[in-house]
Amino acid sequence: MLGGELTDRLQLDNDLIPQVEPVEPDLQVLVEDGHRELAAVAGRISVAPIEGAVLAEALDMGWADFEDAVSAAAAKSAGCQLIATRDPRGFKKSACPALAPQEALVAIRRLSRPDTAAP
Numbered sequence: 294m295l296g297g298e299l300t301d302r303l304q305l306d307n308d309l310i311p312q313v314e315p316v317e318p319d320l321q322v323l324v325e326d327g328h329r330e331l332a333a334v335a336g337r338i339s340v341a342p343i344e345g346a347v348l349a350e351a352l353d354m355g356w357a358d359f360e361d362a363v364s365a366a367a368a369k370s371a372g373c374q375l376i377a378t379r380d381p382r383g384f385k386k387s388a389c390p391a392l393a394p395q396e397a398l399v400a401i402r403r404l405s406r407p408d409t410a411a412p
Contacts, residue, residue: 334401341371358383365389375400 331338341347347366356362361380365387368376375390377397384391392400 341367
């Protein structure tokens with residue numbers, strides 16, 4: 294009797310565990326390609342510091358999305374040439390151009406060549 298209850302409980306526990314689907318090969322290649330792309334331009338990427346003056350500027354900007362304003366103010370303060378974001382539309386008023394990640398990689402590659410200008 295105890296063995297049957299234990300087997301039933303193990304089966305119930307297994308039913309509660311979410312099943313993970315295998316990663317599609319195309320998606321895996323895409324992830325690997327993205328890592329290679331990022332590694333190729335990693336020397337050109339930096340994260341802008343956020344300090345009190347940046348936060349004050351972000352507050353003064355009056356944007357609806359404060360996090361976007363902080364990113365824009367930090368990029369401006371650090372002299373960044375672009376912002377890589379999944380939401381470039383949130384940066385329409387930014388002094389620094391905002392690009393989707395894939396577009397940012399293309400722009401960074403272009404900026405890495407000595408004979409090209411900023412986006």
